[in-house]
Amino acid sequence: MKFSKFNLYIFMLVVGFFCIVVDLNVNTPLQYPHKYQNTKKIIGEFQYYNIASNYHAYCDYRMIYGDGEVTISDNSKQNYMSTQATVINNIYYKNLQVDCLNDFAGFLLILIACLGLKKCSRLFSFGSLTALGALIIHGLIVSLPFYSNGLTLCYTVFFVGTGYLITSLLTLYFVINGLFKMCPDISCRDERRWGRMIWYVIFVLQILTTFVFWIGADFHALHTLGLGLEIFNALMVLLFWRILFRAMGHIRQTYLNATAQNSAE
Numbered sequence: 001m002k003f004s005k006f007n008l009y010i011f012m013l014v015v016g017f018f019c020i021v022v023d024l025n026v027n028t029p030l031q032y033p034h035k036y037q038n039t040k041k042i043i044g045e046f047q048y049y050n051i052a053s054n055y056h057a058y059c060d061y062r063m064i065y066g067d068g069e070v071t072i073s074d075n076s077k078q079n080y081m082s083t084q085a086t087v088i089n090n091i092y093y094k095n096l097q098v099d100c101l102n103d104f105a106g107f108l109l110i111l112i113a114c115l116g117l118k119k120c121s122r123l124f125s126f127g128s129l130t131a132l133g134a135l136i137i138h139g140l141i142v143s144l145p146f147y148s149n150g151l152t153l154c155y156t157v158f159f160v161g162t163g164y165l166i167t168s169l170l171t172l173y174f175v176i177n178g179l180f181k182m183c184p185d186i187s188c189r190d191e192r193r194w195g196r197m198i199w200y201v202i203f204v205l206q207i208l209t210t211f212v213f214w215i216g217a218d219f220h221a222l223h224t225l226g227l228g229l230e231i232f233n234a235l236m237v238l239l240f241w242r243i244l245f246r247a248m249g250h251i252r253q254t255y256l257n258a259t260a261q262n263s264a265e
Helices: 002-021 044-054 103-117 122-147 150-181 186-215 220-264
Strands: 025-027 057-068 081-093 097-099
Touching: 002 103, 002 150, 002 186, 002 220, 044 057, 044 081, 044 150, 044 186, 103 122, 103 150, 122 150, 150 186, 150 220, 186 220
Parallel strands: none
Antiparallel strands: 025 097, 057 081
16 A cells, blocks of 8 residues: 555656646637736837736737937937837737646646655655645636736736746755655665756756747747757656656655654654
């Protein structure tokens, strides 16, 4: 029974990791209850990056024209020259999307697994707290468009989204280092070393992918790059678990020892 629970917790962690690093969005016929309230108080690009990267949205553009003069030296100026640029005009919601590999489900699985493994290391207790925080923040981000709009929504989702990224990284950090604590034997030193190296790569890729998708809302080439980084990050997660499974016997034994010790107490 104990062995089965251990396998279940590890399975939850594996699935949870992939749900966090991979997004698989599917369109639905559902719509948001209201249109996005565009504002001129901040530039359209900043609005669009925040709204489109978190919600399903598109935009239209407008041309701006202006006159300016270029200083050649302290005492001479070039004649006026006309300038023009294309900028984002208005933002519109599309239909709602559903993430088949939902982050909420991923953090819920990690939360349950951390609660089951907390007897092995207090790092899992910290991981359960950050996973719970990520669940709350994720729910907040998803629900924001239903009761907030315009400038308030734009700023809120930016700062809350930053907090979500931080809690995601902290959760992965606590869980991964908790697993390393469960295989302290010298025979596992290579797994710990290579696992930490892969973790650093995952850490960087998670931040980079988030930023690229944020900017890539208005640049198709960057969006494609973000998809490539996301796939590469998923491969890194797969490689991490492949390395860790080499030490799974030691991790399982640590779990069994901790369970027996708790039962004796």
